[in-house]
Amino acid sequence: MGTNTETPTPRAPEVPRPGAGALRVILWLIFVGVIYVYGWQVTQINLGELGRKAYLIKPLANDLIRPDLIERRPRLQVADAGIGLDGAAAPAPLETRGPGRITLSPTQAAIGARVTVSGEDFAPSRPVDIIWFDQSGVKVQLTKASTDASGRFQAAVTVPNVIGTMHHIMAEVGLEGTTLGPSNALRLTLFRMVETVFLALMGTTMGVVLAVPLSFLGAKNLMARNPIGVFVYYVIRTVFNIARSIEPLILATVFAVWVGIGPFAGVLALGIHSIASLGKLYSEQIESIDPGPIEAITATGASMLQVVRYAVVPQIVPPFIAFTIYRWDINVRMSTVIGFVGGGGLGFLLMQYINLLQWKQAATAVWAITLVVAAMDYLSAVVREKVV
Amino acid sequence: MRGAAVRIENLTKIYPDGTRALNGVSFSVAPGEFLIIIGLSGSGKSTLMRCINRLVDPTSGKIFVDEVEVTALPPDGLRRVRRQIGMIFQQFNLVKRSPVITNVLSGRLGYVPPAWSLYNYFPRSLREQAVAHLATVGIPEKAHTRADQLSGGQQQRVGIARALMQDPKLILADEPVASLDPATSHSVLRYVEELNRRDGITVMCSLHFLSLARRYGTRLIALKAGEIAFEGLPAEIDEQRFKEIFGEEAVEVEIA
Ligand SMILES: Nc1ncnc2c1ncn2[C@@H]1O[C@H](COP(=O)(O)OP(=O)(O)OP(=O)(O)O)[C@@H](O)[C@H]1O
Ligand SMILES: [Mg+2]
Numbered sequence: 001m002g003t004n005t006e007t008p009t010p011r012a013p014e015v016p017r018p019g020a021g022a023l024r025v026i027l028w029l030i031f032v033g034v035i036y037v038y039g040w041q042v043t044q045i046n047l048g049e050l051g052r053k054a055y056l057i058k059p060l061a062n063d064l065i066r067p068d069l070i071e072r073r074p075r076l077q078v079a080d081a082g083i084g085l086d087g088a089a090a091p092a093p094l095e096t097r098g099p100g101r102i103t104l105s106p107t108q109a110a111i112g113a114r115v116t117v118s119g120e121d122f123a124p125s126r127p128v129d130i131i132w133f134d135q136s137g138v139k140v141q142l143t144k145a146s147t148d149a150s151g152r153f154q155a156a157v158t159v160p161n162v163i164g165t166m167h168h169i170m171a172e173v174g175l176e177g178t179t180l181g182p183s184n185a186l187r188l189t190l191f192r193m194v195e196t197v198f199l200a201l202m203g204t205t206m207g208v209v210l211a212v213p214l215s216f217l218g219a220k221n222l223m224a225r226n227p228i229g230v231f232v233y234y235v236i237r238t239v240f241n242i243a244r245s246i247e248p249l250i251l252a253t254v255f256a257v258w259v260g261i262g263p264f265a266g267v268l269a270l271g272i273h274s275i276a277s278l279g280k281l282y283s284e285q286i287e288s289i290d291p292g293p294i295e296a297i298t299a300t301g302a303s304m305l306q307v308v309r310y311a312v313v314p315q316i317v318p319p320f321i322a323f324t325i326y327r328w329d330i331n332v333r334m335s336t337v338i339g340f341v342g343g344g345g346l347g348f349l350l351m352q353y354i355n356l357l358q359w360k361q362a363a364t365a366v367w368a369i370t371l372v373v374a375a376m377d378y379l380s381a382v383v384r385e386k387v388v
Numbered sequence: 389m390r391g392a393a394v395r396i397e398n399l400t401k402i403y404p405d406g407t408r409a410l411n412g413v414s415f416s417v418a419p420g421e422f423l424i425i426i427g428l429s430g431s432g433k434s435t436l437m438r439c440i441n442r443l444v445d446p447t448s449g450k451i452f453v454d455e456v457e458v459t460a461l462p463p464d465g466l467r468r469v470r471r472q473i474g475m476i477f478q479q480f481n482l483v484k485r486s487p488v489i490t491n492v493l494s495g496r497l498g499y500v501p502p503a504w505s506l507y508n509y510f511p512r513s514l515r516e517q518a519v520a521h522l523a524t525v526g527i528p529e530k531a532h533t534r535a536d537q538l539s540g541g542q543q544q545r546v547g548i549a550r551a552l553m554q555d556p557k558l559i560l561a562d563e564p565v566a567s568l569d570p571a572t573s574h575s576v577l578r579y580v581e582e583l584n585r586r587d588g589i590t591v592m593c594s595l596h597f598l599s600l601a602r603r604y605g606t607r608l609i610a611l612k613a614g615e616i617a618f619e620g621l622p623a624e625i626d627e628q629r630f631k632e633i634f635g636e637e638a639v640e641v642e643i644a
Binding site: 292295297298300305306309311314315318 | 484490502
């Protein structure tokens, strides 16, 4: 670098050419116009279809306002046996009502394979429903049969197109008379509702527990005191930024492959995303704290931990709580749909019902999702009011 | 209670960006003295104060507090010296969201077992002492108010009470009244003066205003560009002398 001692010659101020501004505006308008015309085409927007194809959505909409909640059920004798797909071992049987037993042959199969179901010790000369009992809890009727005079039956079924590897085949033998009670869809939905809330809870907790310590390592004002600290800071921030940019739905897809379809995959997906999002927010909060009190407490002879407790914690805890509630709201929403990609919860159930075209049951799940999100929104609003 | 003696030998501080904030400063403070440090903005007053309790690490030179070489202490020893040195800041540096009493009690952290701090536990005797110190500075009724709800003058009194909680032998006051109005400045400085006279605590106090410097100190040091430009009695430095040291244009800014 050399020093420049010459005084710079003053330059004439730029005189705008007349018309240049207008031309620029027109070019911009053309550019924006081209973008939207192309966007309209590429996304195949066709407003006419909304009216012309309304008949297609009508049955679905009708079913949506008549969710499957209560059902009149025949009195049943029930027995089941496990079946493993794609090489998985057959799971243990689940429930038995009455003296009957069934056996499968083979007990391991693949989608589309034929399986023989044989039953014995049921009520004699009664109709039998043979049902596929899915890993998510969904039931699909496979075929019908009837017991002979000695209470036996035999039937051949085809493995339906299902997700997951551990399933059951169930025989329901109808007795005389009926009972009224909550439908299978309602009971399953309630179970998955609880699972959904806990999915959000565990994911958020995992996020908070790991984001809190990591956020200190990702705060520049704490770490930029020596080269190692600076290195750690950049590593942590980079990891946060990369992990944050991966959508939880994609993470859930990956974890469903890794740990299997189910809520655990969902917890991991929400957890990882929460660590990164919360970690970044927490770190930025730590970076914005007032250094004055830290100096003052250090000057009293307090130890490092005491400085953190008395000068740092009071400055960061209230905002941390606010961020955490915000993340909880997002995770509740996310946990209702993360099942679409194998992450468990209500979404898993809804997906299964949609795949099987069981619209009334799907409606039950949709309403449950709405209910959960609204209830949790209300809850967090109350907590926010109290704490922040 | 006896104040500490301070001896500073050839103190130099060069910040990482190359700024030479102090350049070979040497002087001593006798126990019980009220030393005023004046100087223009950027002359190194804060740097000097912060070197004494090593909030800033000097580049070279030695600092002794009661014959303990502060500049050579390991972290543990440093904390034991720090807890005897109260510090009062221009910006008060209270924890704004915490109640006043917690701010005062935090002055005691260097003495209490660290495990207590996890639960914010202080024994009753210390709590009573904290309220007594608040009474000394005239605001005992504010003990359970949040610190950010106090006026500036009240916050600085909390700062003094926090320093008192340390049972200090030395008080470092870095422009303690620079953000306060003149009347409040006098009331705050009178509390500091009382501690100096009554308890014999040594005080080192930097000030912007010559009028305040001449009213409170027992001795005065003027810093100019990181070096000592004058050392003597406050009465010896009048406006004429001040102009000689700092130049004509400094006067209007510095004397109010
Ligand atoms: N952390 C730092 N890094 C680099 N330079 C600094 C730092 N702190 C202070 N300085 C510089 O050191 C010099 C002395 O600063 P210092 O804060 O000690 O002055 P001061 O007399 O307290 O000023 P003021 O009256 O404005 O508080 C100034 O030039 C300042 O810019
Ligand atoms: Mg200063």
